Amino acid sequence: MSKRKHLYIYAALSLALLIGLLALPWLVKSRYLIHIVIMTGIYAALALGYDLIAGHVGWLSLAHPTFFGVGGYVAALLSTRVGTTFIVDFVVAGLVAALLAFLVSKPFFRLAGISFAIGTLGFALIMQLVANNEIWLTNGPMCLAKVPRPLVSIPPLVTWHVSSMADYYYLMLAMLFLVVSLCSRLTTSRVGRTFMSIREDEVLAAAAGVDPLKYKTLAFVIGALIAGSVGAYYVHYTTLACPTDLSSYMTTVLLIILFLGGVGRMRGVMLGAIIFTFIPEFLRIAESLRMVIYGALLLVTVVYMPEGLDGVITKWLRHRRFGRSNQPQKGGE
Amino acid sequence: MQIFLEQVLNGLTLGAMYACIAAGQALIFGVARLVNFAHGDIFMVGAYVFFLLYMVAGVPSPLAVILTAIIMFVFGGLFERAIVRPIIDKPWYVHLIATLGASVILSNGAVIVFGTTPKEVPTYFSSTVLDVAGFHLSLQRIAVLVVAVLAFLGLHLFLQRTKTGKAMKAMSQNREACAVVGVDVRRLSALTFAISCGLLGLASGVVSPLFNVFPTMGLGLTFKAFAAVIIGGFGQVNGAIYGAFILGLAEALGAGYIASDYKDAIAFGVMVLVLLLRPQGLFGRKVGI
Numbered sequence: 250m251s252k253r254k255h256l257y258i259y260a261a262l263s264l265a266l267l268i269g270l271l272a273l274p275w276l277v278k279s280r281y282l283i284h285i286v287i288m289t290g291i292y293a294a295l296a297l298g299y300d301l302i303a304g305h306v307g308w309l310s311l312a313h314p315t316f317f318g319v320g321g322y323v324a325a326l327l328s329t330r331v332g333t334t335f336i337v338d339f340v341v342a343g344l345v346a347a348l349l350a351f352l353v354s355k356p357f358f359r360l361a362g363i364s365f366a367i368g369t370l371g372f373a374l375i376m377q378l379v380a381n382n383e384i385w386l387t388n389g390p391m392c393l394a395k396v397p398r399p400l401v402s403i404p405p406l407v408t409w410h411v412s413s414m415a416d417y418y419y420l421m422l423a424m425l426f427l428v429v430s431l432c433s434r435l436t437t438s439r440v441g442r443t444f445m446s447i448r449e450d451e452v453l454a455a456a457a458g459v460d461p462l463k464y465k466t467l468a469f470v471i472g473a474l475i476a477g478s479v480g481a482y483y484v485h486y487t488t489l490a491c492p493t494d495l496s497s498y499m500t501t502v503l504l505i506i507l508f509l510g511g512v513g514r515m516r517g518v519m520l521g522a523i524i525f526t527f528i529p530e531f532l533r534i535a536e537s538l539r540m541v542i543y544g545a546l547l548l549v550t551v552v553y554m555p556e557g558l559d560g561v562i563t564k565w566l567r568h569r570r571f572g573r574s575n576q577p578q579k580g581g582e
Numbered sequence: 583m584q585i586f587l588e589q590v591l592n593g594l595t596l597g598a599m600y601a602c603i604a605a606g607q608a609l610i611f612g613v614a615r616l617v618n619f620a621h622g623d624i625f626m627v628g629a630y631v632f633f634l635l636y637m638v639a640g641v642p643s644p645l646a647v648i649l650t651a652i653i654m655f656v657f658g659g660l661f662e663r664a665i666v667r668p669i670i671d672k673p674w675y676v677h678l679i680a681t682l683g684a685s686v687i688l689s690n691g692a693v694i695v696f697g698t699t700p701k702e703v704p705t706y707f708s709s710t711v712l713d714v715a716g717f718h719l720s721l722q723r724i725a726v727l728v729v730a731v732l733a734f735l736g737l738h739l740f741l742q743r744t745k746t747g748k749a750m751k752a753m754s755q756n757r758e759a760c761a762v763v764g765v766d767v768r769r770l771s772a773l774t775f776a777i778s779c780g781l782l783g784l785a786s787g788v789v790s791p792l793f794n795v796f797p798t799m800g801l802g803l804t805f806k807a808f809a810a811v812i813i814g815g816f817g818q819v820n821g822a823i824y825g826a827f828i829l830g831l832a833e834a835l836g837a838g839y840i841a842s843d844y845k846d847a848i849a850f851g852v853m854v855l856v857l858l859l860r861p862q863g864l865f866g867r868k869v870g871i
Contacts, residue, residue, distance in 0.1 A: 307675075309675050309678065356858050357858075359858065360857060360858070360861070362674050363617050363674045363677075363678065364816075364857055364861065366675075366678060367617070367808055367812065367853070367857065368853075368854055368857045368858070370805065370808075371805075371808075371809070371850040371851075371853045371854040371857070372850075372854060374805060374846070374847075374850045375847050375850050375851060375854070378843075378844060378846055378847045378850075381843075382843040382844060497801065497805075501682060501686060504679060504682060505686075508679055535694075536690075537690040537691075537693035537694050538690070538694060540686055540690040541686070541687050541690045541691050541694065543686065544683045544684065544685075544686030544687035544690065545683070545687055547679060547680075547682070547683035547686070548665065548680050548683040548684065548687075551669075551676050551679045551680050551683070552668050552669055552672075552676070552680060555676070
């Protein structure tokens with residue numbers, strides 16, 4: 250009885266959320282608010298890809314924004330110099346980022362633990378220097394500007410000139426849907442359980458017949474694929490591709506989102522993105538004070554609640570449900 | 583030739599600064615098995631302490647340097663107590679996230695308190711330029727070298743000769759065994775942070791007149807210190823010091839003769855190569871500081 254009731258509530262909530270998400274541009278007229286929602290979606294998609302390697306496999310790469318930035322530059326160059334449409338940019342940016350990740354994964358996965366983190370950090374710092382200095386390609390700190398508005402075209406069926414905020418919002422929603430379904434398919438399958446076995450005990454996983462290197466590379470490359478594609482959307486949205494997209498500040502932001510929300514948990518990561526991008530816009534506090542608060546929250550979270558906010562919420566819900574079903578039933582309702 | 587020698591002097595002072603940061607980093611990694619992502623930001627805090635003492639309170643600069651070192655020594659002990667002790671027994675990624683959190687707090691806290699405008703701290707030493715046989719030698723650069731060499735000598739003697747220093751060396755080789763034979767592991771770990779941060783304070787006091795002081799200076803220095811530590815071999819104090827001087831020289835000469843755009847890439851490129859090809863460092867030993 251109560252189990253079925255929960256199922257109904259869950260279904261009703263999901264439906265309401267879906268309708269709410271689809272109807273948002275009609276409900277909310279503020280362009281600014283929609284902008285914040287779009288940024289939240291971008292960070293959520295990027296962090297979900299990052300969570301594959303950092304959360305599910307448990308290898309903390311500090312080079313994730315590199316793939317985001319490289320994807321952005323690829324899309325910006327393609328659309329300004331070649332004149333490709335959005336879907337081509339989106340796919341090629343992801344593939345180039347994935348290829349780069351595949352090439353660097355071979356040497357870096359020879360390192361372990363903190364050496365892996367610092368090695369990938371060194372790679373990220375060098376790539377940012379390249380973006381800053383190869384002005385012929387990237388226009389350096391002046392950024393690649395005037396990336397055109399996306400044209401989504403699947404001839405002969407669809408020709409969609411994305412121009413209004415609502416259009417950008419729906420495009421973001423489509424991208425987020427793609428990323429969420431890819432990540433959930435991966436993490437809830439046999440592959441996802443293999444990821445977790447590597448996180449828990451790599452030697453044991455190898456002894457059980459798993460090839461850890463194969464699965465680590467898979468998570469790393471798919472994370473980069475997602476990052477590159479999200480980067481393509483990002484430069485089409487902001488019309489700029491800048492070296493700061495590759496910076497270690499972005500890495501810090503991603504780590505805050507992951508560890509605050511709940512590392513290795515999809516719902517937690519999305520919660521983290523909302524906490525990081527959406528809520529502070531309402532609180533209206535200065536950027537640096539906000540970062541101090543996030544730094545402190547990060548410290549407290551990682552020490553006292555390593556499963557993040559989502560872990561706390563899940564535990565609380567389970568406790569409530571458990572408590573209720575434990576009470577003696579006083580007749581049917 | 584003259585330009586070359588001046589570049590060498592620049593490289594040596596740069597190397598001395600990196601060495602003070604990297605030696606502390608290596609000491610902490612050796613003794614406490616923790617990679618401190620906030621190390622450069624603690625250097626930044628030291629630089630602001632020096633700025634407050636010297637420019638605001640008007641303390642004469644040599645005294646201000648010593649006071650900065652003492653204040654940062656205490657700061658290091660407090661940092662260990664507040665941030666490191668709760669996480670020291672947790673896995674390495676918790677160390678990374680927590681110290682990164684501390685770095686975010688320190689650098690953005692400095693923005694709130696001091697603003698983003700770089701502060702200049704010109705001293706008598708930095709404005710005095712000696713002309714020796716046609717060379718322009720800034721007195722401050724010589725002071726940096728002298729102070730750094732004295733500090734490393736002191737650190738070396740402390741680790742080799744005193745009982746506490748020997749205990750630290752022992753702890754870097756085997757923490758559990760030290761605890762078993764009655765070494766106060768916690769007190770030593772706090773002392774390690776205090777010494778490392780005192781060294782940072784000393785360095786920030788003598789170096790900041792050469793460079794400006796600004797809130798975001800720390801993270802870049804943390805990364806440079808990583809490079810030096812890795813070149814020298816993880817957790818080896820002497821190796822880190824050699825690594826830092828190599829880096830400083832390579833940067834100054836590279837900027838002067840090859841391309842200044844990519845001078846930072848030298849450090850990170852060498853770091854990645856050493857990690858991949860010779861993970862025990864260039865002067866590698868397996869264990870111990």
